[in-house]
Amino acid sequence: MFDYRLKVFYKVASRLSFTKASEELNISQPAVTKHIKEIENTLNTKLFNRKGTSIQLTESGKILYGYAEKIRNIYRDMEFEINQINQQHKGKLIIGASTTIAQYILPEILAKFHSYYKDIKIELFTHNTEIISSLLKKGKIDLGIVEGESQSSYFEYKAFRADEIVLVSKVDHPLARKTLQLTDLYEIDLIFREQGSGSLEFVQNRLRDKGIQIENLHTVMQIGSSESIKNYLLHSESMAFLSISTVLQELKNNLLTVVDIKNFNIERNFHFILPKGEQSELIRLFLKFISYN
Incomplete structure (x- = not known):
């Protein structure tokens, strides 16, 4: 029941990406743009500002996002509470x-x-x-x-x-505040996830696409847990590719940091x-x- 145009706006605002929203909603990117334009015309305001390849919410967009989240939650609660009464699951x-x-x-x-x-x-x-x-x-x-x-x-x-895999190090790593070239990876001690890991597969494939063979990098060890990798990084000069979902708390607490690699990112679903x-x-x-x- 959540108004579809508002649902499209909510996805774009949550991901700050028209591309990711179109993938998650399984509609074309022009269709996403059309829905956003219709809302902007109805409200007579601009909802997003573009900065290079990224987008940001305008002040109007931030207000709408707050209300869209409230409306979405109200619809969800209503639908599932009624569903509970009508059916015993x-x-x-x-x-x-x-x-x-x-x-x-x-x-x-x-x-x-x-x-x-x-x-x-x-x-x-x-x-x-x-x-x-x-x-x-x-x-x-x-x-x-x-x-x-x-x-x-x-x-x-x-x-x-949607998710993104990023290169992570402790905050006081000598290279933490620098923008790396992909070839710099050959000079860095790296920790990877274990064989069979979906994250490892993504990293390996994206690096290979850029001509970097993971077997030629200096892999210190492979560890089967993101938590263990994070704790290892805190006590070493190594870096690791980790899902952004796994490091939000450490980034907030200024324990770990994302290390930028020029013209390279790993986005996935x-x-x-x-x-x-x-x-x-x-x-x-x-x-x-x-x-x-």
Whole structure:
């Protein structure tokens, strides 16, 4: 019920990207622009300012964003409370999620879901993308949420949310405030995620696209946990490629910093992976709920 134009604006404002909004909404970028223009014409105001390749909310945009979030939450609460009265949802949903998603994104969503549907039991398995895909193929989980780039013909994939992988170091690293060239990576001690990690796959592919072979870099070690990598960085001169979702608290507390690499960024989408064919009622309910969060 959330007005579609307002939904488009909310996505663009949340991601500060017309491209990411179009991908998540599964519509063309010109269609996104059209919806934004219609709102601007209706309100007789400008909602976004462009700065190079990036956009920022205007003062009017910030006001609308605040109200759009309130309206979105009201619609969500209304819809799910009525749905609760009309249907008694019970059962068990087994979810498998990549480590980054399970640790930094899902807990808040699962807590909200439980507050609405107390009779639905959730089990969450956490592992890397490769193993989550294997568990789904074997029928040991109902759906997966992964960060990997590879896709299999066994599954249906739906975009969950946008993410970015960034190069991170401790704040007092000698190179922390410099803009690096890609070739500078050959001179840096690097920590990577373990084999089978979706994040590692993205980093490896994007570096290869730019002519950088990851096997030629100075890899100090591979670690199977973003938390362990972050703690390692705090006590070393190494750097690591990590999801921005994993380092928000450390950036806020000025413990870690993002190191800029000239003309290089790694943007991606997290995805739901589902068995092909008709989905169960519980899966449909969960996907609908998560689309609001």
